[in-house]
Amino acid sequence: MSPTVVVTTQDGEVRRLDARHGASLMEVLRDDEINDEIGMCGGMCACGTCHVYVDDAGSDVLPAMAEEEEAMLDSLDARTDRSRLGCQLRLGGDLQELTVEMAPPEY
Amino acid sequence: MWAEIGAKVMSNDAVVIIGAGQGGFQLAASLRSGGHTGPIDLVGAEFHLPYQRPPLSKEYLAGSMLADGLQLRGSTFFAEKRIRLHRADPVVAVDRRRSSVRMESGATLRYDHLVFATGARPRNLPVPGMNQRGVLSLRDIGDADKLAGLLGVPRRMVIVGGGFIGLELAAVARAGGHSVTVVEALDRTLARAVSPELSSHLETVHAERGTQLLLGRSVSALHGRSGRVAEVELDGGVRVPADVVVAGIGIVPNVELAAEAGLTVANGIVVDERLLTPDDRVSAIGDCACFPSSHARDRIVRLESVQNAVDQARFVAARILGSNQPRYDSVPWFWSHQFDVKIQMAGLPALDDRRMVLGDPGTGRFSVLRFDDGLLTCVESVGNPADHMAARKILGSGDTPTLESASQPGFTLKAFAKRGAEACAA
Numbered sequence: 265m266s267p268t269v270v271v272t273t274q275d276g277e278v279r280r281l282d283a284r285h286g287a288s289l290m291e292v293l294r295d296d297e298i299n300d301e302i303g304m305c306g307g308m309c310a311c312g313t314c315h316v317y318v319d320d321a322g323s324d325v326l327p328a329m330a331e332e333e334e335a336m337l338d339s340l341d342a343r344t345d346r347s348r349l350g351c352q353l354r355l356g357g358d359l360q361e362l363t364v365e366m367a368p369p370e371y
Numbered sequence: 372m373w374a375e376i377g378a379k380v381m382s383n384d385a386v387v388i389i390g391a392g393q394g395g396f397q398l399a400a401s402l403r404s405g406g407h408t409g410p411i412d413l414v415g416a417e418f419h420l421p422y423q424r425p426p427l428s429k430e431y432l433a434g435s436m437l438a439d440g441l442q443l444r445g446s447t448f449f450a451e452k453r454i455r456l457h458r459a460d461p462v463v464a465v466d467r468r469r470s471s472v473r474m475e476s477g478a479t480l481r482y483d484h485l486v487f488a489t490g491a492r493p494r495n496l497p498v499p500g501m502n503q504r505g506v507l508s509l510r511d512i513g514d515a516d517k518l519a520g521l522l523g524v525p526r527r528m529v530i531v532g533g534g535f536i537g538l539e540l541a542a543v544a545r546a547g548g549h550s551v552t553v554v555e556a557l558d559r560t561l562a563r564a565v566s567p568e569l570s571s572h573l574e575t576v577h578a579e580r581g582t583q584l585l586l587g588r589s590v591s592a593l594h595g596r597s598g599r600v601a602e603v604e605l606d607g608g609v610r611v612p613a614d615v616v617v618a619g620i621g622i623v624p625n626v627e628l629a630a631e632a633g634l635t636v637a638n639g640i641v642v643d644e645r646l647l648t649p650d651d652r653v654s655a656i657g658d659c660a661c662f663p664s665s666h667a668r669d670r671i672v673r674l675e676s677v678q679n680a681v682d683q684a685r686f687v688a689a690r691i692l693g694s695n696q697p698r699y700d701s702v703p704w705f706w707s708h709q710f711d712v713k714i715q716m717a718g719l720p721a722l723d724d725r726r727m728v729l730g731d732p733g734t735g736r737f738s739v740l741r742f743d744d745g746l747l748t749c750v751e752s753v754g755n756p757a758d759h760m761a762a763r764k765i766l767g768s769g770d771t772p773t774l775e776s777a778s779q780p781g782f783t784l785k786a787f788a789k790r791g792a793e794a795c796a797a
Contacts, residue, residue: 295444
């Protein structure tokens, strides 16, 4: 059974995606062409384009937020307490299902 | 030929992309996702599927990323999107009269639009002994694999060139416990690319972590035993023992094919503000192209970054699909990681600029603001993504602070960016 991602795009469309075990949320969304911008820095926590709002942001199956991610999120105007960077969320293991919304673009 | 369906314009034109790196790949992907229906041929010299280069001097070299982490898409992407990817079959000739290209295999392709995304190749170290074993450049996966293999045992590495590649490599090698000496001909590292303040900060970090930096020195020869390098001889005759030598002295744009096709080349294939050559069916993007930048007062620049390759690819895709955006004007930005130091840069410095520092370099969190003729044009940030993201917004908005206003107590880039956004919304 592959992990599943349910994502609401910036246009309000809801997509249900099968993820490769071990893929990051950014890679899953990028491969589904969620938009043309995502993943510019290749998943290095350097560009902010994979900004998502996570449904169950406090869930403990999500990897803890490292300082680098916190610093990057802090720089984004659209940040809320449900914000995470998709490149830092790897699917598989305990994380089998993830429901997110794409955050609005920064620019 | 154009067919209009609803609000979307679809094109059946044949697009041939010379070069399957970051820029070439992005152009193909953006054309398809933008609705292009005609043939797309993506022609590359390398056998690997299109991949990203930044991790080659960082995570991939250090062993914390595997080869499939480099790939920009999986192998099924290209067939699914009807992008004809030609691997290890470079274009060897372009015939603009016949609107066709010929590849190494002898196959030919016709084009309605031709885009050069040929990138650049490492500059060779022009000294005796450069062809010995243990002497490498670092540009492609093969180089990184060879280097990673050599770093399996403790090494004495000499890196020639104190640019971004040299310093990133030095950081990986030091973290791996190797002995590292960086030889830089100019009086500071990153002299072409960053402010003296940032050079100084990074040199301090490197020195603290044990990188030996030799500034204002150059290499005159490489000496070896049995065809393998053993010593680096510097100007003045001093010899530094080395069993691995990496040349990181810059890259040279691959312009030869374009020149042979009668296109103008200088420091790159010359294109205008829409990334077009004087032949309106031929464009160039990425590391191989030089263009007038609205972020440098129309000075002709050639930018070496992922952002430049990707954004130029997206612009040309949109242009081919019918966009009449008058010029390419994306804000240039760039990142580098060395040890645990995160450097992010936005904009371009003027050749003769004035600078101020926001924050305290001693804390590891600060930015250098660079002004041209009184207005902000470039921000270098260390450990400060908030400053970097604000700078990108500010530089993209055209409403930039002066040196005077940035010098006021309490000034922050974040507040300035927000103020600008609120003014627009008002």
